[in-house]
Amino acid sequence: MSSLLEIKDLRIRFQSKNRLQALLDGDSDPFIDAVCSASLKLNSGETLALVGESGAGKTTLGRAIIGLNQPQEGSIRFQGQELTRLPDRAFKAFRRNIAMMFQDPVGSLSPRLRVRSLITEPFKIHKIQVKDLEAEAERLLNLVGLPPSFATVYAHQLSGGQARRIGVARALALSPKLIIADEPTAGLDVSVQGEILNLMNRLQEETGVSFLIITHNLNVVRHISHRMAIMYLGRFVEYGLTDDIFAQPLHPYTLALLSANPSPDPDQPKSELQLEGEIPSLLKRPTGCEFHPRCPFVRPDCSRITPVTSSPRAGHSLACHYPLLKD
Numbered sequence: 589m590s591s592l593l594e595i596k597d598l599r600i601r602f603q604s605k606n607r608l609q610a611l612l613d614g615d616s617d618p619f620i621d622a623v624c625s626a627s628l629k630l631n632s633g634e635t636l637a638l639v640g641e642s643g644a645g646k647t648t649l650g651r652a653i654i655g656l657n658q659p660q661e662g663s664i665r666f667q668g669q670e671l672t673r674l675p676d677r678a679f680k681a682f683r684r685n686i687a688m689m690f691q692d693p694v695g696s697l698s699p700r701l702r703v704r705s706l707i708t709e710p711f712k713i714h715k716i717q718v719k720d721l722e723a724e725a726e727r728l729l730n731l732v733g734l735p736p737s738f739a740t741v742y743a744h745q746l747s748g749g750q751a752r753r754i755g756v757a758r759a760l761a762l763s764p765k766l767i768i769a770d771e772p773t774a775g776l777d778v779s780v781q782g783e784i785l786n787l788m789n790r791l792q793e794e795t796g797v798s799f800l801i802i803t804h805n806l807n808v809v810r811h812i813s814h815r816m817a818i819m820y821l822g823r824f825v826e827y828g829l830t831d832d833i834f835a836q837p838l839h840p841y842t843l844a845l846l847s848a849n850p851s852p853d854p855d856q857p858k859s860e861l862q863l864e865g866e867i868p869s870l871l872k873r874p875t876g877c878e879f880h881p882r883c884p885f886v887r888p889d890c891s892r893i894t895p896v897t898s899s900p901r902a903g904h905s906l907a908c909h910y911p912l913l914k915d
C-alpha cells in the first residue's frame with residue numbers, strides 16, 4: 589500500500605492569553621503547544637484513528653491537514669507533496685482531494701439550505717463545472733443510502749443519523765482520497781452509530797478512500813480503524829496497529845483509556861485501571877514524562893527524564909520508560 593499522508597514532527601502553537609495576563613498568572617509563556625512532535629503515516633485505503641481526552645490536540649491536527657491551522661514546525665506530505673509551504677493556488681488543487689466532516693454535523697450544515705444544495709456545494713466552492721447537479725445530488729444520496737426525495741429536504745428537518753449521512757455525502761462530492769471525520773458518531777444512538785460505521789467501511793471498500801477518524805469512542809476505533817494514535821497533551825504516546833494495541837496496550841495511558849471503555853466482547857479480559865486526576869494545563873506541562881502525575885505505574889525517574897520514542901516492534905511506537913510488556 590502506498591503512503592497517502594505522512595506527517596513528521598508537527599508542532600502547532602497557539603497564543604492562549606496575552607502577555608500581561610500570562611505575567612499576572614505566573615506563566616512563563618503565553619503560548620501553548622497544542623500539537624508537538626507528532627508523526628504519522630496513513631496509507632491509501634486505510635483508516636487511522638486519533639484518540640485522547642478532550643484538549644489532546646486531535647482537532648487541531650486534523651485542521652492543520654486542510655490548512656485551517658498553520659504549523660510552526662514539521663512537515664505534512666500528501667501524495668508526496670509537502671503542503672505546509674505550498675502557495676495558496678497550488679494548495680487548493682491538493683485540498684480538493686481532502687474532505688473534512690466537522691465535529692458538529694447539524695451545526696455545520698446551514699439550516700435553511702436544501703440537501704441538494706448542501707451536498708453539491710463543494711463543486712461551487714472549488715469552481716468545478718458539473719453538467720447536471722440534480723443527477724450528481726442523486727448519485728451522492730445513493731452512495732450514502734438515502735432516496736432521491738431527500739434532495740428537497742431542509743437541513744433542520746434531518747435526524748442526527750440523516751445529518752451524518754448528508755455530511756458523508758458532502759464529503760464524498762469531489763471523490764476525495766482522504767476524509768477527515770471529527771467525531772463521526774458523537775451524539776448518535778448505538779444502532780445509528782453502527783449504521784454510519786458500516787457506511788464508512790462500505791465506502792472505503794468501494795472507493796479506496798482513506799479516513800482519519802477523530803474520536804473519543806474506542807468502540808468506534810476498534811470497529812473501523814486499521815491503526816490508531818493515542819494523544820496526550822498534544823503528543824503521540826503510542827501509535828500502531830489497532831488490533832495489536834487492543835490486544836496488548838504498551839503505554840499506561842493507553843491501558844487507562846481502554847479500561848475506561850470496556851469492550852462489548854464478553855471474552856475480552858476486563859481491566860480495573862482507573863484514569864484519575866486532572867488533565868494538566870498546556871501552560872504548565874509536567875516535567876519528565878508528562879503523564880507521570882496521573883500514571884499508576886510511575887517510578888521515581890519518570891518525573892525527571894523525558895521518555896524518548898521507541899519502537900518495540902515494526903510499525904509500533906511509544907514514549908514510556910517502562911512499557912507494559914508481558915513477562
Ligand SMILES: Nc1ncnc2c1ncn2[C@@H]1O[C@H](COP(=O)(O)OP(=O)(O)OP(=O)(O)O)[C@@H](O)[C@H]1O
Pocket residue numbers: 602603604622640641642643644645646647648649870
Ligand atoms: N484557535 C485556537 N487558539 C487558541 N487555542 C486553541 C485554538 N484551537 C485549539 N486551541 C487549544 O488547543 C488545545 C487542543 O484543542 P483541540 O480542539 O485540538 O483538542 P481536541 O483533542 O480536539 O479536544 P476535544 O476532544 O474536546 O474536541 C486546547 O487546549 C484548545 O483550547
Ligand code: SF4
Pocket residue numbers: 839840841877878879880883884885886887890895907908909910911
Ligand atoms: S514513563 Fe513512567 S510515568 Fe510515564 S507513562 Fe511510563 S511508567 Fe508512566
Ligand SMILES: [Mg+2]
Pocket residue numbers: 646647648691770
Ligand atoms: Mg476536537
